[in-house]
Amino acid sequence: MDKTINLARLRSAVKDKRLAGFKTIRPAKGGESKKGQSKSGQSKSGNTKPGLGKPSQ
Amino acid sequence: MLVDEAVRRSTAESVSLLSDAIGAQRPDLIAPLQHWIANLKSGPVRPAFFALYSDLVEAIFSDDEPAFQSAMKTIAEIGAEALVGARAITLADADLGPGMAVRFRRHVDDDPTTPLSIDPTSKEELRIASDCLTRTWNLLDVAAPELSSEIRALVRDVIFVVSEPGPGRLVFHGASTFYLWGSLFLNARMNRDRVSMAEGLAHEAAHSLLFGYSFGAPLVDNDVSERFASPLREDPRPMDGIVHATYVLARMHYCIERLLASQALNSAERDRLETAKLRRRSDYLQGLEVVSSHARFTPIGRALFEGAQNYMATAGTI
Numbered sequence: 001m002d003k004t005i006n007l008a009r010l011r012s013a014v015k016d017k018r019l020a021g022f023k024t025i026r027p028a029k030g031g032e033s034k035k036g037q038s039k040s041g042q043s044k045s046g047n048t049k050p051g052l053g054k055p056s057q
Numbered sequence: 058m059l060v061d062e063a064v065r066r067s068t069a070e071s072v073s074l075l076s077d078a079i080g081a082q083r084p085d086l087i088a089p090l091q092h093w094i095a096n097l098k099s100g101p102v103r104p105a106f107f108a109l110y111s112d113l114v115e116a117i118f119s120d121d122e123p124a125f126q127s128a129m130k131t132i133a134e135i136g137a138e139a140l141v142g143a144r145a146i147t148l149a150d151a152d153l154g155p156g157m158a159v160r161f162r163r164h165v166d167d168d169p170t171t172p173l174s175i176d177p178t179s180k181e182e183l184r185i186a187s188d189c190l191t192r193t194w195n196l197l198d199v200a201a202p203e204l205s206s207e208i209r210a211l212v213r214d215v216i217f218v219v220s221e222p223g224p225g226r227l228v229f230h231g232a233s234t235f236y237l238w239g240s241l242f243l244n245a246r247m248n249r250d251r252v253s254m255a256e257g258l259a260h261e262a263a264h265s266l267l268f269g270y271s272f273g274a275p276l277v278d279n280d281v282s283e284r285f286a287s288p289l290r291e292d293p294r295p296m297d298g299i300v301h302a303t304y305v306l307a308r309m310h311y312c313i314e315r316l317l318a319s320q321a322l323n324s325a326e327r328d329r330l331e332t333a334k335l336r337r338r339s340d341y342l343q344g345l346e347v348v349s350s351h352a353r354f355t356p357i358g359r360a361l362f363e364g365a366q367n368y369m370a371t372a373g374t375i
Contacts, residue, residue, distance in 0.1 A: 003083075003126075004122070005079070005082050005083055005122065005125065005126075006082060007116075007117055007120050007121075007122060007125060008120070009078075009081075009082065010075075010078050010079065010082070010117050011117055011118060011120075013077075013078035013081070014074055014075065014078050014117075017071075017074045018071075019071040019074065019075075019114055020064070020067040020068045020070070020071045020110075020272050020273065021068075021071075021110075021111065021114075021235045021236060021272065021273035022114055022273075
């Protein structure tokens with residue numbers, strides 16, 4: 001059995017579908033997927049604000 | 058429907074769409090995908106399933122066939138297991154499964170403008186963190202059982218990591234992402250006691266709750282290129298991040314209030330939380346001002362944020 005897959009055909013098949021966590025995929029140039037948003041976790045510069053215990057977004 | 062169930066069903070529908078398209082070319086791949094869908098519909102699953110789902114979508118849309126084949130191979134191999142409570146683990150294949158640590162790291166560290174410096178804990182640090190997590194659950198069960206239940210309903214894996222800050226580098230306290238639904242990351246060295254960890258859990262679980270209600274979509278229509286002052290970070294953030302931060306601060310305030318209202322704290326813990334409570338309120342108000350002035354909410358975003366606003370409007374006054 002052929003184990004390869006045509007990803008362009010796959011993209012075409014789901015291009016107008018809403019996939020959880022991902023923006024609706026458009027047949028855009030480059031065909032890249034776009035996440036709905038980036039992580040919303042906490043990271044913070046080394047220069048932390050005084051007294052902030054749990055920096056995040 | 059519970060949030061976790063809604064997320065699983067939504068993801069199962071997405072996997073079903075992918076399965077139809079994939080199966081048209083590779084009928085041999087339908088079975089593992091259908092098995093995966095059944096797992097998603099039947100009950101809580103490990104965050105690894107969501108990591109693989111995200112990897113699969115990204116591989117398809119970045120035209121990366123090796124990544125696609127790798128994700129499909131792992132999907133076929135990964136087994137479902139009965140889930141009992143939230144595990145305390147670290148960012149290692151030994152805990153997450155073969156090849157999964159690098160997948161998790163990639164999803165949590167996906168912002169090139171603010172790269173994270175995180176590493177697995179040592180076995181001894183994980184043991185200490187795990188013991189602290191047990192004490193934290195015990196505290197929350199007594200002082201805020203509704204919050205404890207909510208967090209347990211959202212979280213399968215508490216992933217403890219370490220991160221050594223350096224001059225000008227990011228200090229990592231914790232993180233969560235929709236793409237690893239069911240997990241949250243905590244810096245073991247920043248959450249060394251049950252009060253800190255309770256706040257950390259409340260914080261990251263609040264992000265997860267927002268992700269779950271919105272299925273990972275932004276809560277605002279503001280353009281992501283717009284930047285605003287954050288109540289929690291030094292760097293200006295998109296409005297979605299400001300809304301998240303402000304909402305999370307309200308949830309942390311709630312957690313603190315519930316802990317303070319209990320008889321479960323010692324005097325040192327009580328003193329710390331009284332001070333922290335004032336800071337959370339101050340930071341919340343700072344975030345609220347930015348949100349009120351500039352946020353263009355989606356309907357679900359507005360509804361969620363109003364819940365936090367309503368709570369903070371009455372917190373400490375009744």
